[in-house]
Amino acid sequence: MTKYRGGSPRRRDVTESTAAPEPGRPCTSNDGGTVQRRCADKKTGYILKQDASDSCGGDAAIRTKRKTSTNRNTPQGTMHIPAANQSHVDSPTWPRPQGHSTWPAPVSRDRTPATYCPVGGLEKVSAPAGSGAPPRLVFTDCPASSTPPTFPTGPGLEGPQSWGNLPSTDLPPQLGLPAEPSLPNGMSDSCEPSPFPSCHAVTRPPPGGSSTEQAGRAQSPRAQSRYGLDPRLIPSAVKVIEDDRGEWAGQVFVSDTSGQLPPLSSTECTVEDRGNASPRFIRCTSYSFPCDGGAAQSCHLPLGAVVTPLARLGPGERPLPVVMRGAETGCVLSCGGCGSSMCPFMTWQDSGQRFHCPFCGHITEVPWQNYQPTDRGGRRVDSELHPELCRGSYEILEKHTQRECPGLLLAVDVSGQAVRGGQLALVCHQLRALLASLSRDYTSLGKSALRVGVVTYDRSLHLYNLSPALSRPHMLVVTETEDLELPVWEGLLVSLEDGRDAIDCVLEQIPRLFVDAEDTPVSQDLPLRSALKIFKAAGCPGKVLVFHTAPPSDGKVNCSSGPSGFFSSSKTKSPFQPPEPCGSLARECVAQGCSLHLFLFSQQAVGGTWAGHGPSLTGGRVYNYECFQGEADAERFGSDLRRCVEAETGYRAELRVSVSKGLRVSGCFGAFSPGPDPAVISLAAIDWHTALAVQFMHHSSLDEHRGVAMQMRLSYTSSQGERRTRVHSLGLRCSRHLVDTFRNSQAETLLSFYCKRAYCAVLDRPLQAVRDELVTELTEALACYRQHCSSTALTHGQLVLPQCLKALPVYVNSLRKSEVLLPGQGSSVPQRLQLRGQLVAMDPTHTAAYFYPELLPLPLCEQSVGDGAPAAAVRCSGSSLDSRGLYLAHSSLALLLWVGQHVPLSVLSHLFNASSFSQLPCGECCLPTLDNPLSLRVRAVIETLRSCTAFTLKLQVVKQGDHSEEALQHLLVEDKSPNGGASYPDFLYHVHINSLQLLA
Structure with missing residues (x-):
């Protein structure tokens, strides 16, 4: 039985996943030249010594063995985040700096040494009595029962306030992100020339579990944190996706309430349109906008939407209804002031004789032949008969237009x-x-x-x-x-x-x-x-x-x-x-x-x-077939060719964006040539997987009771030569409480928005500035949430993340160290140009899949194949790989099959028709067609993943310990990347410390 869910806005249960930060033992230096910090680690018992005069960062720590005591009352399996800019006494509240009457105060750039030493992965830890150790690390949202604090009115609306980004040189040496060295010959990008280590250079079972169960699992050196943080105790994007699928998979999302937070784009569910456009067409960065422009600027979360106008509908969903323009439809199709199309957010007045437009405020008279009375609720009595009155998405067919077959x-x-x-x-x-x-x-x-x-x-x-x-x-x-x-x-x-x-x-x-x-x-x-020339002479659009x-022609490849x-x-x-x-x-x-x-x-x-x-x-698109060879590439080319020709495409397209009074369109980002008006975008062609990002800005206050309405109108020529207009309308809530903006945000949509905005910014800005802006915006957003949306007293050692944005730090880190923004040694300008063109046009589903790929364990025996259900994904880290297993790494542009060294020979025989690990093919290949359950199941999973992308992905086999593992390392986004990007634990630590310093 299908379960319908709709009605009132969905409220997530507020849960707190905690991990305890434990400080090390502070000690003083007699000579003033050395600061010694002791870490209570029972297993290693190391004392870390750092020369205080070394302010340039680097690994200056000297390890000496020492026994330490333990505290039995301390929780086990905790993660430790060192506190910065605090004394050894807990501070339950945030003091306002002297001399500053408004928030935020200027950033203090005085260097303050860290009080605590980061150590992770401890079975038991100890802390000196009365040391004022900070409580456990908290990933929390405000309790549902608490009254959210009201955010004070900020500064001017047009001038964006900036806290400034603390560079690594203004932090203690151990707090900055790893340095990103410059390329030779004066190039402006960054790379790391160090060789790629194996994903399994160190083999040891992690804490927990028997040695037999963990014998094949290894700890990647790139997965280890510089600060000793345990990656297993920090927020997991895989867990966020699994929780959302557990709540919405196989169910029906009913869009009958404005501001309702939809399921994630990666969750397969059915959407029923009852007045708001499906999230397949429009996804907003937040479904609750701040009423005040100052609060919107101070929260440092962009207010925008990611639009996929021609997105495909899901299985079982009704096709969009079509309304004939020019026919006697019985309803007015547009506003007389701004030209916005009719939608459920138009309000009727005088018993239906006129209607009010929420986008421009114009009152339009209804022609007598289209008049219908309204009921007690203010709706027209024939609303259910007209899609433009009751549906969030519909199409208008222009009747009196000449057919232009593409x-x-x-x-x-x-x-x-x-x-x-x-x-x-x-x-x-x-x-x-x-x-x-x-x-x-x-x-x-x-x-x-x-x-x-x-x-x-x-x-x-x-x-x-x-x-x-x-x-x-x-x-x-x-x-x-x-x-x-x-x-x-x-x-x-x-x-x-x-x-x-x-x-x-x-x-x-x-x-x-x-x-x-x-x-x-x-x-x-x-x-x-x-x-x-040919299309102009024929008077038609086309591909x-x-x-x-x-x-x-001249052998040069530099643009x-x-x-x-x-x-x-x-x-x-x-x-x-x-x-x-x-x-x-x-x-x-x-x-x-x-x-x-x-x-x-x-x-x-x-x-x-x-x-x-x-x-x-x-x-358009770019399809690459370098080193073309064999039937595999010929089959892939044939599949790409058919997809390109058969894709439903709109030609001579124009997208117009309307939004409620009080907001305006401040920018639009995507694969197009920008025009003078950011609210009007002209496109040569657009297909089902092309998306654009739209950013909004306040120019006056919003009415909390009216909410926010937005409309996207795409006029295009269809593949049958018809001129159509596709209308998508969506309603949001607005609130005076800043916590509602954070609670109703989605990390996947923010990632897609950040990607399009950053990849458009590289056209005229240095890459370093674009990367720094991403880190700064995330840091300031978390600092704002910490100060204004936390209902409990916090200490410096507590990391607080909004419940719906727990995956945002790993997404932002993956974006900032992508090949476009942080190229490696093997990256070329043409490759990065093509990659940028592909990603800037991707929809939210494929964007999230690219920046956080799926790492799927494959079955190893026929018994595990029987039910046909794929295994749950694991975190994108080398520490998740087991040398006795098979893993399928899948992103929007790559498909890799990783084979461990200790995979049973029977599996190699049933899947690859090979008798030993050394006989396995390496690189691009096709799996042999074998008649056994394991081969059938694995090939079915691969074909399913290929069918969901715009390109036919080539399968690349990667053997453990082989040089081809570097291709896999680019997909393990939680680890240190080969091009010099920081690991997820180190990046999260850096953001946490910087957010503390912003509030110091």
């Missing part, structure tokens, strides 16, 4: 490299099979005819007249390509139904026509320029699929000195910033609705400006 242009590289490498023959074969399948599908479904064209290119352009009136196709060669003009345009785009034979004939003959092709310079920008093999032509660029402020010619052509593509999709087969990197900026600015 085109599909196939641009194939016919250079010598493509011919000799076999890519040309493969591409033509796959295209023939795809078009034959599409022709059958479109005929059976009765869809409008798809218009298809074919061009080939090297240093010249080859056009093909596919008109059915000709006895056979004609080929036209254009050699003057700098100032490109089409000699003819008729027959370049034809209906797939009418020109099926001609298209198949051309694709069959192309490999033979260019069998003697030479290695000549290839104009990389030529396919897009020619496609734009251009470019299948490119040749390397850059600041790329090849000649349109996609070349002069030196810009940032390697991520597109050159002006690229932006100019992208704007032409947006106006025409021309979307570029790149399929790259080059053995060396293609110029970053072309592959990095072209698809991203036009709503």
Whole structure:
């Protein structure tokens, strides 16, 4: 039986997961030159000595063995967070600094040595009597029964207040994040040149459990904290996801209440639209906005929404209703003032004769032919008959518009490299099979005819007249390509139904026509320029699929000195910033609705400006097939090609954002060229997994009783050539209590918002500044929550996190040390450009899966395969791996199968058809098709994970102890990353100490 949940806003049970911070034993120095701090560790008994004169950080600790006493009254299995900027006496309240009458006070940058020494993973700990040790580490939300404190009015609304970020040099040496050294040759990014260690360099069973159960489990050196924190005792993103799935998986979320906190995007549930848009379309950073602008600035949580206008509906969910514009619908479809579409948040007046718009405040008269009276509740009596009155999402079909069936242009590289490498023959074969399948599908479904064209290119352009009136196709060669003009345009785009034979004939003959092709310079920008000309001549939008093999024309890959032509660029402020010619052509593509999709087969990197900026600015994608070989890559290419062509896409799209009076749209972030108005975004094309982030700002106070309403209207041309407008409306609550903003936030949505904003900021800001801003904003938000939303007295040793944001620190740390913001030694500018283009357009589900991948233990015997349920995920750390197990690491862009050294031979035989560990394949491969339960189950899990992504993921087998483990280390986001990023425990410690210093 399906359980319906809805009605009043969901309130989470307030729980406190605690871990006790225990200070070390403070001691004084007689000579004043050394500060000695003793850590009560029964197992190691170390005394840590640090030279007080060493203020540059680093590992200056000297370990000497010493026995210590224990305290039996101290809880076991505790984690220790050292306190900073406090004496050895507990301080139950936060004193206000002298001379400051308003909050927050200026940050004190006076260096204060830490009083306590961090030690983690203790069985028993001791503390001197009367030492004033801080209580246990607390991850808590305010109790439900307590009255949340009212936040005082802050400073001005427009001028953002800043506490400033404490750099590592202003902290004691042990408190700063690890230094990020600069790249050689004056590059502005950071890397760590140290070699990659094995994920299992140290083998020892962790505390707890028998040695037999833990014999194969190991502790990764990258998972160990600099400060001795036990990673098992800090908040777990896996636990947060599991708890949400336990509450909502398989149930129905009813969106009938404004401000209701939805399930996480990773939870599979059914959504029923009863007046608010589904969270599949809109997710907000918080579902309770502050009423006052000063409070909104002081909480340091962005007020925004992540919008996926064409998101796919879940299984069993009703399709969006369609309303005909221009027909006698019986209801007014838009506001007469701002043009906002009708939604359930319009309030009716004078018994339904007029309605009030919450977005502009305009009163619109209702035409007499559309009038209907209202009931006692103020709703029209025919509300349930009209989707625009009772649904949060619906579509408007523009009736009196001319059909513009989109085109599909196939641009194939016919250079010598493509011919000799076999890519040309493969591409033509796959295209023939795809078009034959599409022709059958479109005929059976009765869809409008798809218009298809074919061009080939090297240093010249080859056009093909596919008109059915000709006895056979004609080929036209254009050699003057700098100032490109089409000699003819008729027959370049034809209906797939009418020109099926001609298209198949051309694709069959192309490999033979260019069998003697030479290695000549290839104009990389030529396919897009020619496609734009063809679509303009035909008067339609469309996709251009470019299948490119040749390397850059001059052998350069740096986007600041790329090849000649349109996609070349002069030196810009940032390697991520597109050159002006690229932006100019992208704007032409947006106006025409021309979307570029790149399929790259080059053995060396293609110029970053072309592959990095072209698809991203036009709503397209990049598909990479480096070192193309074997049936596995051919199958992956065929799957990607079909997904690209069959994806439901909107062309010539325009997104308009409306929000309640008192708020305004202050910014929009995503894969598009920004315009003068942040509330209006123009896109060449948009598909089901493309998302944008919108940020709001107060310009006046909000009414706590009215709440907040927002509306996203996407006007686009569908794949059938119809002009439609998709409307999404959502209502939120607003509160004068700042604690409500934190309680109704979601870490996954904040991660997606931060990602899009940070990746847009790298266009004109240094990477270090972007990374520092992420840390500063998180630190200030936690400090604000600690001071204004905690209902109990706290000491410096207590770490307080909002219940709904327990996973936010690990998400932010993973974002700040990503390849785009913190490149490693092996990262190239073209790779980072392509990665940025993919991530900045991702929806919240795939963004969260990329920055915190799933690490799934696989079954090892037939008995565990029987129920068919996959094992629960474990934390993304090397310490979670067992040398006797198999683990599947899955993110939005990667799929790795890790094999431990001590996996039973029977498992290797049933899964890989190998008799020993040394015979296992390493790297990209396909699992053999074996007829046994283990092989069937594992391959089914892999296919399920592949089906949920926009790209067909290649499977990479990683053996324990092999050099290929570095690929896995990039997915273990809780550990120290190979590019120099801090581990999750160290980052959490750093944020905690900085938040304390902000309040000192």
